[in-house]
Amino acid sequence: DSGVTQTPKHLITATGQRVTLRCSPRSGDLSVYWYQQSLDQGLQFLIQYYNGEERAKGNILERFSAQQFPDLHSELNLSSLELGDSALYFCASSVAPTALNTEAFFGQGTRLTVV
Amino acid sequence: GQQVMQIPQYQHVQEGEDFTTYCNSSTTLSNIQWYKQRPGGHPVFLIQLVKSGEVKKQKRLTFQFGEAKKNSSLHITATQTTDVGTYFCAPRRDSNYQLIWGAGTKLIIKP
Numbered sequence: 001d002s003g004v005t006q007t008p009k010h011l012i013t014a015t016g017q018r019v020t021l022r023c024s025p026r027s028g029d030l031s032v033y034w035y036q037q038s039l040d041q042g043l044q045f046l047i048q049y050y051n052g053e054e055r056a057k058g059n060i061l062e063r064f065s066a067q068q069f070p071d072l073h074s075e076l077n078l079s080s081l082e083l084g085d086s087a088l089y090f091c092a093s094s095v096a097p098t099a100l101n102t103e104a105f106f107g108q109g110t111r112l113t114v115v
Numbered sequence: 116g117q118q119v120m121q122i123p124q125y126q127h128v129q130e131g132e133d134f135t136t137y138c139n140s141s142t143t144l145s146n147i148q149w150y151k152q153r154p155g156g157h158p159v160f161l162i163q164l165v166k167s168g169e170v171k172k173q174k175r176l177t178f179q180f181g182e183a184k185k186n187s188s189l190h191i192t193a194t195q196t197t198d199v200g201t202y203f204c205a206p207r208r209d210s211n212y213q214l215i216w217g218a219g220t221k222l223i224i225k226p
Binding site: 002033040042043045056058090100101103104106107108109 | 145146148156157158159160163165203205207214215216217218219221
């Protein structure tokens with residue numbers, strides 16, 4: 001158990017809908033990262049938050065947004081969903097503001113299926 | 116932008132054979148991390164390499180960081196079924212907060 005909790009584990013929704021994925025980082029970790037992993041593909045970095053503020057942005061679509069709350073949990077909002085958004089979404093956390101010298105701890109992921 | 120290539124994409128081996136995956140960057144790295152993702156699982160941190168020419172071992176796994184700090188490799192000796200999964204490199208640069216990951220190498224044990 002990595003200590004990172006993601007909910008829900010599975011989500012099935014229709015095209016055009018909006019969903020929210022939730023992540024609780026490990027106790028003490030201030031950084032949260034979101035990744036998208038399509039079937040049998042690599043990890044695409046979406047966005048990072050550190051202590052409530054956006055720290056780095058990757059290939060995140062405009063239809064997607066995220067935030068980190070004062071209690072450090074984070075939410076990833078995906079709207080106007082398309083079939084191609086079907087993927088495994090991982091949240092990871094680390095203690096430091098950058099990924100430079102700290103390992104990331106990953107949650108179990110949320111599998112999103114858009115039908 | 117930073118280019119990272121991880122090869123091969125797949126490697127099929129008989130149990131007991133060796134496995135190697137390579138990660139190559141177009142730019143000098145500050146450090147590199149390696150992660151393993153079991154089928155149906157999430158990435159799990161294996162190791163971090165920081166120094167030029169560094170070699171680290173974890174039982175049957177050997178990790179190397181190139182002298183120029185532009186490439187790295189992971190070698191598994193005498194693979195076992197528990198080694199099955201995808202191995203990702205995660206190179207890091209000082210000035211770049213972007214979290215670039217290699218595409219991963221999937222280790223498949225032939226039946």
